[in-house]
Amino acid sequence: MLKVQLQCVRGLHFTSRRNNFFSWFKSKKQQEVQVQDTKDVIKDIESGKSQVDSGNPHDRTKLDLTPSNFIGQQSEDLEKGIRDQQVKNVEFNRWLSIKKVNTEKQLDAILNESWKLATGNGTPSLDQSFPDLVSKFKFSKNLQSKTGYMVPDFQITVSKTPQHFKDYYIKEILSGKLLKFKESEPNAIDLSEKDYGSPNVYIVNDIATKERNRKFGKIIKEVHALEQENLRNVVEGTKRG
Known part of the structure; x- marks a missing residue:
């Protein structure tokens, strides 16, 4: 009987050296590129001492990009200045008088x-x-301006004579009602049936809130009285039963 004997040989292999964190940090520190001030770089260029680009990015001198080394304005500040100047030169047509009418005598004039x-x-x-719509338009425009x-468009439409405009000013403006108007409040617009x-x-x-x-207090009292009466009826019915 033939016996075959196999012999296993353990292979030899190599692994790369494992460095710790400090060795990695040291290698990175050695690769740091020297940062040179912009003024020094300009002086070197003017004197002919500037380095020749060798193709290696680590051999290139980096500029110190601080705000003081930049020339000119930021684009945002420049655009803002242009917009402010454009708005400043726009002539706005202020057709309403700053001085408000406050007496009936001024209104008549x-x-x-x-x-x-x-x-x-x-x-x-x-x-x-009014003789026609054109004269009415000119009248209302000058009246509002002075x-x-x-004046609301609806009021201009329904007004047929100067007296109608005067009545509106006396009722809504000279009375002080307009000063109390606040558009943010839900009841700012005062409506009544006589207007329609x-x-x-x-x-x-x-x-009114008081009313x-x-x-509400009267309703609550009536509810309490009904509850008491209902409870009394239930108690009496229980006693009888």
Whole structure:
């Protein structure tokens, strides 16, 4: 019987050396590129001592890129300056007078001036209707410009005579009502049924806070009374049973 004997030989292999963190940090520190101040680089270039680019990026001298070494302005600051200058040169048309009308006498004078400008005639009768839409437009524009207050488009549409405009100014502006107007509040617009003659328009008038609290307290008292009466009936029914 033939016996075959196999002999195993352990192979020899090599691994790379493992360095610790400090050896890695030391190697990186040796590879640091020298940073030279911009002024020194310029002096070296002017004197002919500048290094020749050898193709190795580690042999190149890096500039110290600090804000003081840059010439010119930041693009954001430059654009902002251009926009500010453009806005400054725009001529805005301020057609409303800064001085506001505050008396009925001033209002009458402006009404007469606006009528004369719109129609070319003298002092008007306040109940006289406008001859056409063009004169009405000129009248309302000058009236708003001189008084310093704008008139809503709806009011201009429904106004047929200068008296209508005067009534609006007295009721809404000279009375101080406009100063109390705050658009951010839900009840800023004061509406009433007398402002609308159409039968299909129904407006629920606002109820004062005091009146609402009084009615609410009355309702709560009635609810408590009903609960007490119901409880009393239940107790009496239990006793009878």
